[in-house]
Amino acid sequence: MIHPTAIVDPGARLADDVEVGPFSVIGPDVEIGAGSRIGPHVVIQGPTVLGERTRIFQFASVGEDCQDKKYAGEPTRLVMGDDNVIREGVTLHRGTIQDRAETTIGSRNLFMAYVHVGHDCVIGDDCILANQVTLAGHVRLGDFVILGGLSAIHQFCRVGDHAMAGGGSIITKDTPAYVMINGNPAQAHGLNLVGLRRRGFAKEAIHALGEAYKLVYRQGMTVDQALTEIRARYSLPETEAFAASIEASTRGIVR
Known part of the structure; x- marks a missing residue:
């Protein structure tokens, strides 16, 4: 042997x-x-x-x-x-x-x-x-993270569960759970919907995550305001994991 x-x-x-x-x-x-x-x-x-x-x-x-x-x-x-x-x-x-x-x-x-x-x-x-x-x-990566070829992550950054980075991404901030990012510097481009569906996430959870994503990225709220609104509207484990991954950020989140 x-x-x-x-x-x-x-x-x-x-x-x-x-x-x-x-x-x-x-x-x-x-x-x-x-x-x-x-x-x-x-x-x-x-x-x-x-x-x-x-x-x-x-x-x-x-x-x-x-x-x-x-x-x-x-x-x-x-x-x-x-x-x-x-x-x-x-x-x-x-x-x-x-x-x-x-x-x-x-x-x-x-x-x-x-x-x-x-x-x-x-x-x-x-x-x-x-x-x-x-x-x-x-660097800290959660579960089911996918990083495309030639991506680079700055020290102390976090990438949440089920997040995905496209090839060649330069990541200098934290990536919330379930989010898809790409670019130099990396920017958010919606949820990792393909990954969530492949892993059997319920339609209700995916829909709620989509709405939570919009509150953080599309409504012009501060992060604290968005997290408060997410928790007021939803009580799913998936939306809480999304909010918690943002709350845990020490470098600010990819926008």
Whole structure:
């Protein structure tokens, strides 16, 4: 299961059925769950925890020291859930003690070729980051986020659940849940309706979200006024999630 040219540190903990391809290097304090397949020429440094059925393709670098100039070799971590796919040339960095000391990634995410995830990022479940997406440090993505190829996100930005960014978007502010954005700088272009329908959202919820979106983006209200109006009109979990994602913003929302 481990190719003879691979180098696996004795301090690494691999489940019995983990496959490791030619010329890959796995350092100490690395834990890899059952059913995982590590391709050729992959480098995994620790402390890093990879969940079950992780698939990593060639030339990826996972769990490396971050690029933050304040980082001084402190023992920080990268922790990933199950069923993640990491394609060619992806770079995933560990955290810093200035934040949570951990980069955290959920389950069932797809990182396409040459994606970069910076230190201290938090990524939810079921996200798709297309080719060459770049996340600066401290970025937070919710669940079911889709980022088009060549998109870049400024440090400390948040992207809410079920949001989508078109290819080449430059994102310097927070993106509310369910919203579709695009451009440089990124601007809001309505709800991610295709994604919501594909994931089985009820028509009532989609309609209410559309009305809530208009209150924030089309009625000339302040954000506080819009949130108050949304909560007065609707009591659905989806509209509350939309409002809460705006309320949690620290950088202002994409307009």
